[in-house]
Amino acid sequence: xxxxxxxxxxxMIVLLVAVSFIGFFIIQLPPGTILDVQLQKLRQxxxxxxRDQVKALELRYGVNDPFIVxxxxxxxxxxxxDFGTSYLTDQSVGERIWGRLSVSLGLSLFAxxxxxxxxxxxxxxxxxxxxTTPDYIVTFIQFIGLAVPGFLLALIILIFAxxxxxQQVGGINSSEFMDQPMSLAKFMDMVNHLWIAVxxxxxxxxxxxxxxxxxxxxxxxxxxYIQTARAKGLDEAVVIWKxxxxxxxxxxxxxxxxxxxxxxxxxxxxxxxxxLPTIGPMYLDALRAEDMYLAGTILVxxxxxxxxxxxxxxxLLAWVDPRIRLE
Amino acid sequence: MAVxxxxxxxxxATQVEDVGQIPQWQLMVRRFxxxxxxxxGMYVLIVMYAIMLFSDFLAPYEHNxxxxxxAWGPPSQVQIVDGKLSTFALKxxxxxxxxxxxxxxxxxxxxxxxxxxQGYEYRFLAIFPSKLHLFGVKDGFQINLLGADKDGKDVLxxxxxxxxxxxxxxxxxxxxxxxxxxxxxxxxxxxxxxxDNMIQRVIELLRSFPDIPLFLSLAAxxxxxxxxxxxxxxxxxxxxxxxxxxxAREVRGKVMSYxxxxxxxxxxxxxxxxxxxxxxxxxxxSLSHIIVVGTLAxxxxxxxxxALSFLGLGILPPAVSWGVMVRxxxxxxxxxxxxxxxxxxxVLIITVLSFYLLGDGIRDAVDPYA
Numbered sequence: 001x002x003x004x005x006x007x008x009x010x011x012m013i014v015l016l017v018a019v020s021f022i023g024f025f026i027i028q029l030p031p032g033t034i035l036d037v038q039l040q041k042l043r044q045x046x047x048x049x050x051r052d053q054v055k056a057l058e059l060r061y062g063v064n065d066p067f068i069v070x071x072x073x074x075x076x077x078x079x080x081x082d083f084g085t086s087y088l089t090d091q092s093v094g095e096r097i098w099g100r101l102s103v104s105l106g107l108s109l110f111a112x113x114x115x116x117x118x119x120x121x122x123x124x125x126x127x128x129x130x131x132t133t134p135d136y137i138v139t140f141i142q143f144i145g146l147a148v149p150g151f152l153l154a155l156i157i158l159i160f161a162x163x164x165x166x167q168q169v170g171g172i173n174s175s176e177f178m179d180q181p182m183s184l185a186k187f188m189d190m191v192n193h194l195w196i197a198v199x200x201x202x203x204x205x206x207x208x209x210x211x212x213x214x215x216x217x218x219x220x221x222x223x224x225y226i227q228t229a230r231a232k233g234l235d236e237a238v239v240i241w242k243x244x245x246x247x248x249x250x251x252x253x254x255x256x257x258x259x260x261x262x263x264x265x266x267x268x269x270x271x272x273x274x275x276l277p278t279i280g281p282m283y284l285d286a287l288r289a290e291d292m293y294l295a296g297t298i299l300v301x302x303x304x305x306x307x308x309x310x311x312x313x314x315x316l317l318a319w320v321d322p323r324i325r326l327e
Numbered sequence: 328m329a330v331x332x333x334x335x336x337x338x339x340a341t342q343v344e345d346v347g348q349i350p351q352w353q354l355m356v357r358r359f360x361x362x363x364x365x366x367x368g369m370y371v372l373i374v375m376y377a378i379m380l381f382s383d384f385l386a387p388y389e390h391n392x393x394x395x396x397x398a399w400g401p402p403s404q405v406q407i408v409d410g411k412l413s414t415f416a417l418k419x420x421x422x423x424x425x426x427x428x429x430x431x432x433x434x435x436x437x438x439x440x441x442x443x444x445q446g447y448e449y450r451f452l453a454i455f456p457s458k459l460h461l462f463g464v465k466d467g468f469q470i471n472l473l474g475a476d477k478d479g480k481d482v483l484x485x486x487x488x489x490x491x492x493x494x495x496x497x498x499x500x501x502x503x504x505x506x507x508x509x510x511x512x513x514x515x516x517x518x519x520x521x522x523d524n525m526i527q528r529v530i531e532l533l534r535s536f537p538d539i540p541l542f543l544s545l546a547a548x549x550x551x552x553x554x555x556x557x558x559x560x561x562x563x564x565x566x567x568x569x570x571x572x573x574x575a576r577e578v579r580g581k582v583m584s585y586x587x588x589x590x591x592x593x594x595x596x597x598x599x600x601x602x603x604x605x606x607x608x609x610x611x612x613s614l615s616h617i618i619v620v621g622t623l624a625x626x627x628x629x630x631x632x633x634a635l636s637f638l639g640l641g642i643l644p645p646a647v648s649w650g651v652m653v654r655x656x657x658x659x660x661x662x663x664x665x666x667x668x669x670x671x672x673x674v675l676i677i678t679v680l681s682f683y684l685l686g687d688g689i690r691d692a693v694d695p696y697a
Contacts, residue, residue: 015535023536029548147680149630151637152653152672159662268539269634273657283540284638287547295544302537 005311012307016300023299024071027292036290074293097279097298101264104278107194108263111201115259119206120252123213124245130218138210145207151269154200158273161196200270201263209252216248223247246320253320257306257313264305355615358692365688368681375678379494382487383449387463387470390480390488390647392447394469397479399428399665403470405440413437414470427664438464474667476655482667485647486674492648494678496559497628500566505621508571509613512578513605517586523579530572538569542631545569546640555646562641566628574620581613615693622686626679633675649675 039054065073126138220226221244229239268280279298286295318324360366378385396419403414416436420429446460464470473482515526545565549558585591585608594604635641636650637657644651652671655661661668 015532018532019535022532023541023544026541026544026548143680143683146683147626147676149633149675149679151634152676155657155662155672162663262537262539264537268543269637272638280539284543287544299537299540299544302540303535306537307535 005315008311008314012304012311015307016304019303020075020296020300021071023303024074024292024296025067027287027295027299028067028070028290030290070292074296078297094297096282096294097301100277100279100282101301103276104264104267104280107197107201107267107276107278108260110194110198111205111263112256112260114198114202115205115209116252118202119209119213120245120249123210124217124240126210127214127217127221128240138214142207142211145203146211148204149269150200150204150267151273153203154196154270154273157196157200194276197267197270197274197276200274201267205259205263209255212251212255213248216251217244220244220248250317250321253317254313256316257310260305260309264302355692359688362688362691364684365691368684368688371677371681372685375490375681376494378487379490380452382490384451384457384459385461386481386484386487387446387460388481388484389447390485391645392480392484394475394479397469397471397475398477400469400471400475400479401430401665402474402667403472404432405472406437408437408439411437411439413439414464416468438468438470440464440470473670474665476665476668477661482652482670485652486649486671489647489649489652489671490674492555492559492642492646493629493632493650493675496563496632496642496648497566497625497630500563500628500632501570501621501624503563503567504570504624505574505617507567508574509578509610509617511571512575513582513609513613515575516579516582517601517605517609519583526575530575533569533572542569542635543638543640546635549640551643555642558642558646562632562635566631570624570628574617574624577620578613578617581616582609585609585612619686619690619693622682622689625686626682629675629679629682 122138126135129135226239226244229243230236234243264279267276267278268284270276271278271280272284279302283295283298285291286298397417400417405412405414407413414437416433416438418431418433420431421427422429440462441464442462444460444463445458446463448456448458451457462470469475469479469481471481471483473486475481476485511526515523542565545568546562549561553561591604591608594608599607632641632648633650633653636643636648637654639654642648642651649671652668653675656668656672
């Protein structure tokens, strides 16, 4: 077991190095540099930048270095725990990312919990009551959940919330709490703002997982050991929850590995619509501004999250199902 | 294939009789037809693609034609006046308090709708030049059956023009990714060994990228000034590059199991070449699976295009896709005051839903014995 984890971790490091190299290459592909973007901004504001200063900035940011030099500089600094200074705001990249990543992770975790709490019971109900009216209703809602992209759903909820409930949505806090320290009132205000985001994030994933749960359980319910369990006179609830569900839940556990990172990055558009301070919009801005150190670091971090998520899912699967041997 | 028909669940006695005697594809069609929702989805898609083919003919105006007299113009009313199907001229006034354009229908000025009129020039099916359009009104006025956007561009025309990109981009992207995925997956599963190992490492690497960020960075790297055709092509490639790995893995799994089947061994013993075995035995057996995965990947690809265009990284104006239109509809003000701006959202949802329903039906149908 430990052996297995160690091998997976080594493999993960190799993959991350490759991801960082390729990712950095793609990110620096667009012509022009962060400096051009910044200079243009300065000029638009009316300021003219002397030639010497441009030279000095070029040198400082190393914009004229060849790709491989830029990459090695970035890796070296990251290895020392210094993720560089974002061109955009002159803030430490590490600090900014952690702040945003924690909001993203928090949102995604809640969305994940919601997804599981809803999709398992509904999936089970809809499988055990196949071809009844509630089953049809659930199936219908599932398809809507699959077909309506999250950001559109966010947009629609946004409209209703503003129009009919006169509620301020979007952002993470109301304006009056913006600069205040954390308090119960501020926390409640945050919950008030974020439940829509959690709901929107969870909706699509819930629809998908409910479908999977239903389909798997239907397969398992045809197995002979279920028949045996019933023939023994077991309570139907025991038959379903102890014998059937436990054997039908594998794909859900497996999807856990991809679901968390998917939720973390999937919120990019939702966050855009609801103006949430999460990692997705930050990545997008960094890409647009050609802030390659910031974008590169986020990409590698998300990739690490994905790989760790997959590993955890595999371990969890082995724990849920003792028949699975990790070699 | 010998199947004991009496043990089939959910089949009625009348249908069971000939199950063993008719070809498999007929069984599939029969099974597919049983799923009413999937059949419905298929018809909706057929209609949509047919409309797309005739979109220039059906669109009254060029998708970028501005007309400040119709900024945020509401959908035109259509009535019969003097025995002719007509719409009315609009009087535009500015509500100085709320800074909105107000429109009053000028009932004294009916505009008969003319059919088969001459309009902007286009190429029907990208080949035949034509100026013919289904309908229009006399010059100087505009008919906006589905309203107009902030520049007075006709929403109906934009929806129709946008379908040319939105309905094809995802589709083409998936077709390319299915082709790559099947070839690589088959090679990987059939030859095994070093080839398989190498391919699996590449796939593993590609799958280590979180897909949405990868998608965004690739899209951000696209040339900004490229003509729309080039951009279209490149976005298709991006969709394919990101999408093929999943399919390749599944095809590999299928091919590996068929490779060990008795009929493959028989073919090897009879002296069948690699090519013969792959094209006669392995691909046909995996084909149904490939089609299912492909159909279910199309709506996701359509969603990707929309998301990219919505973020301003996909199709860029002046070109128009449904994603570009959704981008115009992202402010609350636009939607609450001008609800027709949400039409592209509705059309998108219907399209994606139809693809999912179709794919679902095909998935059930390819295994008609279940």
